Amino acid sequence: MNRQAGFSWAAVLFLLPFATAFLVFFVGPTFFGLGMSFFDWEMLSGLPPRWVGGGNYLEALQDARFHRSLLVTGLFVFITVPLNLFASLGLAAGVSALPKRQGVYRSLIYLPVLLNITVASLLWRWFFNTKFGLFNKLLQPWGVELPWLTDPALALPSISLMTVWWTSGVSFLILLTAFQQVSPSLYEAAEIDGATAWQKFRFVSLPQIMPVVGFCLLLEVLASFKVFGQPFLMTGGGPEGATRVAMQYIYETGFSFFRMGYASALSWIAFFLIFVVMLLHRIGSGQGSAKK
Amino acid sequence: MLRNKGVWGWIVITVVLAGGFWIWSSPTFRVSDRIPINFWTGFTGPDGERMVELIREFHRQNPDVEVSLQRIDWGVYYNKLFVAGLGGRSPEVFILHAGMMPRFASAGMMADMDSLLEVQGRDALEDLVPVIRPKLQWDGRLVAWPLDVHMLGLYCNLDLFRKAGWVDASGNPRIPKDRVEFLEAGTALRKLRTPDREIWGFGIADPNLIALTSCYQFGGRLMSQDLLHPVLDSSENILGLDFLRELVGKYHVTPPPESNDAWIGFRQGNIGMVMAGIWMLADVKGDRAFDFDVQPLPQLGNQAASFGSTHLMGLAPGLSDASRRASWRLIQFLSDHSLEWAKVGQLPARQSLLSSGEFRSLRPQANLASEIPHLVFTPGIPSLWEVQDEFYRAGEKVLRGTVPASTALRLAQEKAEAVLERNRNRQSLAQGNR
Numbered sequence: 001m002n003r004q005a006g007f008s009w010a011a012v013l014f015l016l017p018f019a020t021a022f023l024v025f026f027v028g029p030t031f032f033g034l035g036m037s038f039f040d041w042e043m044l045s046g047l048p049p050r051w052v053g054g055g056n057y058l059e060a061l062q063d064a065r066f067h068r069s070l071l072v073t074g075l076f077v078f079i080t081v082p083l084n085l086f087a088s089l090g091l092a093a094g095v096s097a098l099p100k101r102q103g104v105y106r107s108l109i110y111l112p113v114l115l116n117i118t119v120a121s122l123l124w125r126w127f128f129n130t131k132f133g134l135f136n137k138l139l140q141p142w143g144v145e146l147p148w149l150t151d152p153a154l155a156l157p158s159i160s161l162m163t164v165w166w167t168s169g170v171s172f173l174i175l176l177t178a179f180q181q182v183s184p185s186l187y188e189a190a191e192i193d194g195a196t197a198w199q200k201f202r203f204v205s206l207p208q209i210m211p212v213v214g215f216c217l218l219l220e221v222l223a224s225f226k227v228f229g230q231p232f233l234m235t236g237g238g239p240e241g242a243t244r245v246a247m248q249y250i251y252e253t254g255f256s257f258f259r260m261g262y263a264s265a266l267s268w269i270a271f272f273l274i275f276v277v278m279l280l281h282r283i284g285s286g287q288g289s290a291k292k
Numbered sequence: 293m294l295r296n297k298g299v300w301g302w303i304v305i306t307v308v309l310a311g312g313f314w315i316w317s318s319p320t321f322r323v324s325d326r327i328p329i330n331f332w333t334g335f336t337g338p339d340g341e342r343m344v345e346l347i348r349e350f351h352r353q354n355p356d357v358e359v360s361l362q363r364i365d366w367g368v369y370y371n372k373l374f375v376a377g378l379g380g381r382s383p384e385v386f387i388l389h390a391g392m393m394p395r396f397a398s399a400g401m402m403a404d405m406d407s408l409l410e411v412q413g414r415d416a417l418e419d420l421v422p423v424i425r426p427k428l429q430w431d432g433r434l435v436a437w438p439l440d441v442h443m444l445g446l447y448c449n450l451d452l453f454r455k456a457g458w459v460d461a462s463g464n465p466r467i468p469k470d471r472v473e474f475l476e477a478g479t480a481l482r483k484l485r486t487p488d489r490e491i492w493g494f495g496i497a498d499p500n501l502i503a504l505t506s507c508y509q510f511g512g513r514l515m516s517q518d519l520l521h522p523v524l525d526s527s528e529n530i531l532g533l534d535f536l537r538e539l540v541g542k543y544h545v546t547p548p549p550e551s552n553d554a555w556i557g558f559r560q561g562n563i564g565m566v567m568a569g570i571w572m573l574a575d576v577k578g579d580r581a582f583d584f585d586v587q588p589l590p591q592l593g594n595q596a597a598s599f600g601s602t603h604l605m606g607l608a609p610g611l612s613d614a615s616r617r618a619s620w621r622l623i624q625f626l627s628d629h630s631l632e633w634a635k636v637g638q639l640p641a642r643q644s645l646l647s648s649g650e651f652r653s654l655r656p657q658a659n660l661a662s663e664i665p666h667l668v669f670t671p672g673i674p675s676l677w678e679v680q681d682e683f684y685r686a687g688e689k690v691l692r693g694t695v696p697a698s699t700a701l702r703l704a705q706e707k708a709e710a711v712l713e714r715n716r717n718r719q720s721l722a723q724g725n726r
């Protein structure tokens with residue numbers, strides 16, 4: 001008991017490698033980035049960084065392209081998160097209700113998650129090709145030809161669709177486990193009361209797995225805010241900037257145009273916005289628990 | 293306190309392994325007396341395989357040098373290269389495109405090669421194609437050596453040409469040479485479409501480079517002659533972009549631009565002609581689905597021109613004398629063997645190799661040698677990417693028919709001017725390389 005509660009050198013020693021790496025590769029660069037955001041630093045200019053105070057933040061406030069990228073990111077979150085959550089919830093409910101071969105379906109649904117983002121993105125870029133892609137080929141008998149990635153209004157939802165296919169396996173697996181944790185006696189009691197399948201899902205399963213749904217929601221919101229690879233590889237941010245998300249804008253500012261100070265300021269603004277969303281989620285979850 | 297002996301055992305094993313690895317990976321631990329050279333490239337496709345073969349051959353001929361070839365995708369290559377440079381860990385030898393050289397050279401990340409060339413003899417410089425020579429210098433110093441030269445070519449599906457009856461008296465496909473022939477060929481190819489299958493005359497496979505090329509052919513440029521001012525909204529550039537838009541909206545020979553997808557359409561045999569880089573050759577060469585050829589671009593405007601670039605080889609600054617000489621040996625070896633390199637696409641940058649019988653029999657690469665005098669390189673300014681980005685954004689809007697070329701280019705001009713104004717205060721960024 002004493003050893004569990006007291007100070008342990010062994011624990012310190014075991015923590016040391018990770019703590020060192022965490023400090024050097026995460027905490028250090030984070031604060032370095034914060035410092036950098038107050039400087040005008042064009043890394044390849046060969047000139048030393050120049051103190052600009054809040055200049056980069058002021059520039060960001062007037063940067064219409066950055067504002068648009070934030071809006072695009074928000075839209076992506078708004079479209080993708082509910083879609084992803086409903087898809088994984090539906091799939092998990094369906095698979096958990098199967099009497100057998102759950103393992104096969106579990107593997108099949110999780111399979112896309114194992115794909116590398118480049119492979120998945122390039123594959124779907126071809127699926128979405130307006131003139132020569134798979135989807136429009138399938139829709140051809142009905143005379144439908146959708147400009148999936150080439151129409152500014154359709155491009156972002158198309159990327160969301162691909163993202164749902166690619167990532168829903170993660171939430172599906174977590175929710176499936178949650179479904180399997182619900183006590184069978186609750187279903188038996190509901191059956192005795194004459195509950196239908198929908199009523200069992202709505203009034204038995206859902207309340208039981210709600211905390212896990214909340215966890216999945218948070219994971220998906222955070223992952224969606226950080227979206228980068230899919231639009232970068234599938235549309236390059238186009239058409240006409242309709243899919244240029246905040247992370248891509250920051251990446252281009254820092255690593256294509258080498259404006260590291262400004263890119264750092266943009267990163268901190270993005271971090272602040274994600275932090276606010278997390279805080280709101282936390283407050284929302286807290287209120288939910290209080291009601292219960 | 294640590295009372296458990298097992299814990300101590302694990303700690304000792306971890307420390308011994310970590311220490312051993314650290315010592316083993318330390319450069320001073322090397323027992324080999326060979327000179328190590330790190331060589332970074334972005335050649336990850338079939339060109340990368342060819343580069344591996346060349347390095348093997350270099351090892352056979354230079355047993356005293358050990359080259360570690362690092363292949364990094366172009367998408368992240370420059371980020372890694374510049375981060376390595378900032379940390380003083382640049383590879384001894386590295387590849388970079390001509391357009392990127394000013395940025396790296398202005399940051400002091402490229403070593404002077406003049407003294408090495410003096411030892412070898414400056415005749416080697418005279419052997420390079422003239423259009424490339426200015427691209428090797430920064431601030432009057434030689435800082436790079438070319439591996440190759442590359443450009444756009446007109447890829448043609450010869451089967452579709454024959455089917456469309458676009459052939460000469462002997463039945464050979466007639467590859468268009470000028471604007472009139474190009475539009476006529478495109479129209480003839482377009483007529484092959486059926487209700488079940490869309491066939492297009494011409495596809496915009498790489499909208500950015502094609503927009504640049506079209507503007508170049510009408511006499512347009514990105515920057516003024518003195519490289520001090522952007523000239524994105526020039527009447528020549530407006531004509532160039534308008535013409536591309538007309539291919540879609542007026543002549544109906546081109547499908548609306550779809551980010552790089554016209555290349556897929558060409559591969560599928562649904563597009564008769566695409567303008568694409570010679571570096572795409574390996575992608576289509578193994579394809580036996582249809583007969584194809586690559587020929588010089590037709591002249592669409594009032595002058596022959598194509599986007600051109602070159603893979604340059606640079607040297608890291610601050611190398612030891614031995615390392616520097618060994619690196620130069622590698623650079624010259626690759627330059628000497630650029631005919632081997634040309635087999636995967638890019639053309640040699642040396643006139644002696646271009647005029648050799650072996651190169652002349654290399655098809656379709658040899659077809660494009662006639663384009664070399666007309667190549668237009670992107671301007672050698674450190675702010676190139678920002679200026680280019682504004683042009684590309686404008687090009688996209690015009691090709692999609694969102695705004696007229698004059699409006700899009702005027703906006704791009706304003707943005708580009710703002711970029712240059714911001715960078716004007718930074719002395720090293722204000723320099724240019726014509």
